[in-house]
Amino acid sequence: MTDENSTAATSSSSSSPSPPSILLPNLPNDVALQCIARVPISHHPILSLVSKSWRSTVKSPLLYAARSLLNSTQHLLYLNIRINSSFHWYLLDQNPTNPKKSRILSPLPPLPSHPIGSSFSVLGSKIYVIGGAINENPSNSIWVFDCRYNRWEMGPKMRVCREFAAAGAINGKIYVMGGCLVDNWARSMNWAEVFDPVEGLWCGVPSPIEVRDKWMHASAVIGDKMYAMADRGGVVYDAVVGEWGGVSTGMDMGWRGRAAVVDGVLYCYDYLGRIRGYDVEEDEWKELEGVGKGLPKFLCGATMANVGGKLFVVWEGKGSGKEMEIMCAEIEVRKEMGGMLSGSIVWSDVILVVPNRSSIVHCAAVGL
Structure with missing residues (x-):
């Protein structure tokens, strides 16, 4: 050649x-x-x-x-912890074939900004950090953490600046409400907003004047409805039919702190530090039986999440010198015949040691 x-x-x-x-x-x-x-x-x-x-x-x-x-999706727990004046994100990963072993807590890239009073929502493989105050000024910014690629990105801004708002995902869209003063036409018309990831835009959700409270201290999605607890009672929004209503007195009186929904039951802790569950259909709070000896009284609060159908509880444990333990427990919950709620602790352990005066901001479950 x-x-x-x-x-x-x-x-x-x-x-x-x-x-x-x-x-x-x-x-x-x-x-x-x-x-x-x-x-x-x-x-x-x-x-x-x-x-x-x-x-x-x-x-x-x-x-x-x-x-x-292939039904191989693995549900992972993400933690947001405030240490001193900065916020840190962690991933709790565990071997699904043996949950008692191989628990790994990995630090994640830091959020580029540090808003206080943000709301959180999970949609698909992404965690949305919504609003919050920066230098005491409410923001309409959205930060999105893509759990597949371990990276932060800016999301489309809301129409209204918010802090301490209610947020939740329903049928592939994110709904937010409250967390803003209703002192002008724009805030009044956009007191509630919805984000469609397909369109990449926020749109106002029409709401009656009587539901427009400023601060929301807790929220959860049960079925196609979003429940938000305000300073005066609470509101419920049916995203399918677009109707607003008030929460029952029973739900309002028993909801304390951050909650998680497992199999249609809303779990949180009561004033005595015990975990209780609320069934919307029965309009009744019931103590979660079977876990009292294995868990402390959550008088200082606890954060909860539904991780693959299991109730995960994260709390600030005992301190030693200048350090404090972050504890976590996985609980299998069941609704027995007669409506009784029972649970069994799969595991409970220290997952992180942090400086004293640190605090758990939020935990969220993502399926990957």
Whole structure:
């Protein structure tokens, strides 16, 4: 072969598209993808070290789609903790085949700004940090943490600046309400807003004057309804039919602190520090039986989340010298015959040691 022919052949081969990288030898890539999709999330950093093609696969939306189809989605707990004057995010990951072992608490990239009094919501694989005050000025900013790629990004701003608002996700959209003064037309018309991720826009949700309280100290989504507790009673919004109403007196009197919904039951702690559950249909609070000896009295509060159908409780434990323990418990909850609520503690342990005077801001569950 002449030099010209050799050069032409080299040029031709370099210009032709390279074949796709083989993920696993002797297997089509679509089959290999299903194999990789079965590996727990905690092992993904190791998988990404195998090759460039594996690193690309681990970050690909196709992998998360495959995990969903294979029912391999893993639910993870994310924690937001205030240490001194800064906010820190952590991921609690555990081996789904043996939840008593391999619990890993990993620090996450810091939020670029540090608003106080933000609201939180989870939509898909993203955590939304909504509003909050910066230098005592309420903000309409939205920060979004993409849990698939471990990175923060700015989201579309709300129409109204808010702090201590109610927030929740219903049918693929995020609803917020309250947390703002209703002292002009714009705030009045946008006292409640909804965010559609497909459109990427916030829109006002019409609301009657009588529900427009300023501060919301707790909120939760049960079914297609969002419940928000205000300084004076509370409100409920049915996102399907677009109707507003008031919460029952029983719900209002028993709701204290941050709550989580598991199988349609709203769990929080009462004034005696015990965990109780509220059933909307029965309009009654009931103590969660079976966990009293394994958990302390939550007189200083606790934060809760529904992690894959289990009730996770996170609280500030005992301090020693200049340090304090962050405790966590996983509870399997059940609604027995006759309506009684019972629970069994799967595990309870220290997950983090932080300086004294630190505080738990929020915890959220994300399925990946």
